[in-house]
Amino acid sequence: MKQEEALNTLNDIRNLMEKSTKFLSLSGLSSIVVGLYACAGTLMAYHLLGTESLNYPTEDQPFLDINTPDKLISISLLALGVLAASLLTVFLLSYRKCRREGKAPFLTPATKRLLWNFFLPLATGGIFCFSLLLHGYYGLTSSIMLLFYGLSLVNASKYTYSNTRYLGFAEIALGLIDSFVVNYALLFWVCGFGIFHIIYGIFFYLKIEQHPTRTRN
């Protein structure tokens, strides 16, 4: 057996182990696009809520002024719209990357594990947010969204590029800070879902997509 042959064998083994446990078709572009959606959504929400709600903080009105049914419904729909657009974009761009690289089928056991581990905490957080909104507790919504999203990312990072956990840690830290600070919900939200995504997407693009063989972690 030659040296090169042994090296190739070890490389093949490592690649197979990675490919069979991890979903590696995420793209940096989708993170950037999702960040832009979040920024656009925040701008729309800002106009929807009206500027007076951002004249904080007043003692008797410590939350964003969404305590009218109309505003509540429209802002919830807006948030759901941003979520749906983001999920669709990530799915389509990943699907395209998967096809282009000629990898094994899209829906492998690794993909299913990733989806399950990502959506379990995310759906829990989503339903929890919904219940809080129904009960009229708006104050912590942005914090809870950031926290559960961060936990979802950390949980899912075992089944895809492991650096997604750093984005998760950042979201969790931001969510925790947000929970102590009153009235800057939109600002925290756009920071976590907009700016963090854009920064992460650029980092991902430069580090992973430019040197695909060198950095898998």
Add this chain to the structure above:
Amino acid sequence: MLEYLSHINKAFESKVRLGIMSVLMVNECMDFVSLKQLLGLTDGNLASHARALEEAGYITCTKQFVGRRPNTTYSATPEGKEAFRQHLDALEAFLREQHS
């Protein structure tokens, strides 16, 4: 001097068997179709290599029916994992020897 070579396992000499073991080392179990697609094999090819590994006692094969379609899943046995680990160690030792 050639002591490390004795651990290079004959059962893992084929690329396909090595691939099957690599996947089953890191996955608790894997169904036939996914394994086939992952390794880019044909049905017959995977089946015959899997049978060889099964006969060596390195993997186990579970057959059951999902609805009316047979569903075969494979998983590595503790002996198989140990043998594969030794095989990898032997390969690494071989490479180290070449470097020095």
